[in-house]
Amino acid sequence: MAEQTVLTKPAIQVENLDLYYGQKQALYDVSMDVEVNTVTALIGPSGCGKSTFLRTLNRMNDLIPGVQIKGTIRLHGESIYDRNIDVEMLRKQVGMVFQAPNPFPKSIYDNIAYGPRIHGIRNKKTLDEIVEKSLRQAALWDEVKDRLRDRATGLSGGQQQRLCIARALAVEPEIVLMDEPTSALDPISTSKIEELLQELKNKYTIVIVTHNMQQAARVSDKTAFFLNGELIEYNDTATLFSNPANKKTEDYITGRFG
Numbered sequence: 063m064a065e066q067t068v069l070t071k072p073a074i075q076v077e078n079l080d081l082y083y084g085q086k087q088a089l090y091d092v093s094m095d096v097e098v099n100t101v102t103a104l105i106g107p108s109g110c111g112k113s114t115f116l117r118t119l120n121r122m123n124d125l126i127p128g129v130q131i132k133g134t135i136r137l138h139g140e141s142i143y144d145r146n147i148d149v150e151m152l153r154k155q156v157g158m159v160f161q162a163p164n165p166f167p168k169s170i171y172d173n174i175a176y177g178p179r180i181h182g183i184r185n186k187k188t189l190d191e192i193v194e195k196s197l198r199q200a201a202l203w204d205e206v207k208d209r210l211r212d213r214a215t216g217l218s219g220g221q222q223q224r225l226c227i228a229r230a231l232a233v234e235p236e237i238v239l240m241d242e243p244t245s246a247l248d249p250i251s252t253s254k255i256e257e258l259l260q261e262l263k264n265k266y267t268i269v270i271v272t273h274n275m276q277q278a279a280r281v282s283d284k285t286a287f288f289l290n291g292e293l294i295e296y297n298d299t300a301t302l303f304s305n306p307a308n309k310k311t312e313d314y315i316t317g318r319f320g
């Protein structure tokens with residue numbers, strides 16, 4: 063019998079992406095595939111375009127006046143910049159967690175139920191189930207299950223960030239974008255989120271911007287190194303850190319600049 067090969071298509075395919083803020087070009091001819099059920103880290107010195115690139119993946123840059131994009135980004139083969147794309151649906155499929163935890167000034171429960179309610183879920187039992195499941199997935203349930211009606215802003219910073227992850231998961235995205243999600247957190251909260259990523263990648267595809275190379279090496283399967291708006295190198299994390307193909311990558315990871 064012929065050996066069966068499982069072909070996993072990339073979750074996201076980026077081809078020849080250029081991005082301009084007005085006259086200023088911030089991304090140059092970036093092409094890369096993001097694979098399903100992996101953690102992909104975006105690294106590089108400040109201002110190299112990591113966050114800009116991340117935001118192109120769910121069209122968050124649309125909110126910034128004067129942004130122009132050339133090239134193609136496909137989600138499961140479909141171009142996300144096509145005219146007929148429903149951007150709200152895109153952002154449901156491709157969720158986002160930001161650098162500083164930003165819970166809404168509402169209860170823990172209402173933070174998680176917010177997205178599902180917007181998408182039309184009204185049934186109390188269904189919402190209860192979504193809230194519990196999302197908080198469990200974000201490894202926060204045990205800490206908050208007895209105070210779901212308390213205000214989310216009363217949680218610690220690390221708990222707030224896990225709440226924001228739970229809020230992103232509540233609308234059942236496929237891909238979760240994280241922009242330096244631990245940079246405002248203490249080491250214990252950081253390691254909780256790093257552990258969480260290893261769980262989450264079984265179900266989701268994760269793209270994370272990080273300033274911290276050790277973090278990229280610990281949490282990611284693939285790493286993309288950006289410099290001055292160009293994607294210099296993209297490879298398996300272990301290979302990129304142990305045997306970089308490009309001299310610029312080597313100089314960066316060995317601390318010669320950045």
Ligand SMILES: Nc1ncnc2c1ncn2[C@@H]1O[C@H](COP(=O)(O)OP(=O)(O)OP(=O)(O)O)[C@@H](O)[C@H]1O
Nearest residue numbers: 083088106107108109110111112113114115126273
């Ligand atoms: N809203 C904006 N308007 C104009 N230029 C911008 C805007 N946002 C970012 N830029 C510019 O685009 C370039 C890339 O910025 P970006 O924030 O993507 O880099 P980064 O690698 O994420 O940096 P950091 O690690 O400091 O967050 C920088 O030169 C920045 O000044």
